[in-house]
Amino acid sequence: MNSTEKTKDKPAEENGKLSRIRVAESNNLEFKRKEAEKHNIIATPTLIKARPKPEKRIVGDLSNKERPLTSLDLEVVKPRQ
């Protein structure tokens, strides 16, 4: 999850909103179930690109930034010098 967060930070600042649901980590079972249901998640971790459409999802290890992001049709933005 840590690696997920790091990956997300940059593009989020530039282009849009990013919300992180700690489905796997929460201790509130009811919350976990409802959130998983609401967002139709069946595996953790899942990264969802909700907008722009079409929606895309990626599950699994996100420590390698490039592959997950291109799968979601996102460009990897290099930090400004």
Place this chain on the structure above:
Amino acid sequence: MQSKRKKSAVEKVFTGIRGLDEVLLGGVPKGRSTLITGGTGTGKTVILNEFLYQGITQFKENGVYVAFEESKMDIIKNVKGFGWNYASLIAQKKLAFVDAGALREMTFESGQNYDLSPLIERVKYALKKVKAKRLVIDGLDNLFSRFQNKDAVRQALYQITAELKDSGVTVLMTAEKLGSDKGLSRYGVEEFVADGVIEIELVKGQQQFLRRMFAVKFRGTGFRSGIIEFEITDQGLLVYPKIPVENVVAKTDFQVRKGFGIKGLDDILGGGIPQGHMVLVSGNTGTGKTMFGMHFLKQGISEGENAVLVALEEPVEQVKKTALSHGWDFNRYEKEGKVSFVTTNLIDISNDRLLYQIISAVEGINAKRVLVDSISTLLSATMSEEQVRQFLLQLSRYFKAKGITFIMNCLSSTSFGAAHGQLLSSLVTNEMRLSSVTDGIIMLLFVERGQRIKKLLTVLKLRGSQHSKEIFSFEIEKGGIKMGEKYEE
């Protein structure tokens, strides 16, 4: 040999699917998992849906649908065709969905470091929400094909089924099987999660597809083995259970005779056909087989015994018209519930379906006499000789158990023109082959004598009964059959 019956402690749950519970000797094992496997379009999902729907509406057992194949919206739309209103059941909190069908196209994977615990949680959440007793999981193979980490998938399934085992929730799931797959399903799902497996297939008949199913295994519980045919109707599934051959006590009574009401003929038969007998009436076209059969039914009706006519040879309307020309109003009898007609599509006749139709008709009006006109039609249609024999065997066992007397007509093609002293030369193999199944044979034949065609009748066989061995002439007149003199050359 037809069924395995074991006394077992396994409690069963009625599926509510017509005919299936009979095949499974009471339903699917309660609190366990049953896998339905088969190719695309075989009807797997319909079974799941009906199990769920009948559970909720007939047995007050709420249900959860886990969809990996289609989306919730598509499923709701599809079952409307059967008249099943899922939207209303969802609103009444009797049905809940775990909708993972739409995810198929848009999920990618990065590495194999993930687990499916959200899925497990969602299933548990849905079960709790509606206090479910039934759970169906559609398209397990999708889960396997979508996630590369097979261990994670197996573990999740194992967890779901293990948790359910104690809760008394009964599970039905489907997995696709390709023709080339050696096991029961593509990913070997059955080995670790299913207690029972039903395989279904679609086979090509001459004109249409036939659906078949067979129970492959049910841990610790009995089921009827063998291929079972079924159909998908506009009201759901219709399974044609085989009639168990064993445990049937014959109620043949030689003292009780069922007459034709034809003057002379009943005497020849020693009073009529013994109750519970199956008698073959054999003869060439035009000898009057159908007439004899109708006499038999009509006589029964006039004695207060209802009758079923299985009309395979001619359209029912034509049969009724012929009868009416002799003064027998079968239309009225039908309206009064004294007679029922059974017809079937003669191409791709299904043994099981025809049996089911006949038995439903017989039980519908509690018939005591049945005429099948004719058995030759079955032979010339899709049934093989062996199938016809089995069909008759099953029918005969069933009828004997019920004390129903049964006539079947059989066309014998060579019963014309016997020379002097050779009247029986025409007995062909058909009758002989069926002979062991039948209790009696009445033969009709033509002979050409003195520039005229004469119709003759003789009783070849009548089990357990005295009967005349002579040959008699007869005529078909207005009002029916009139027996003539003993025929002498």
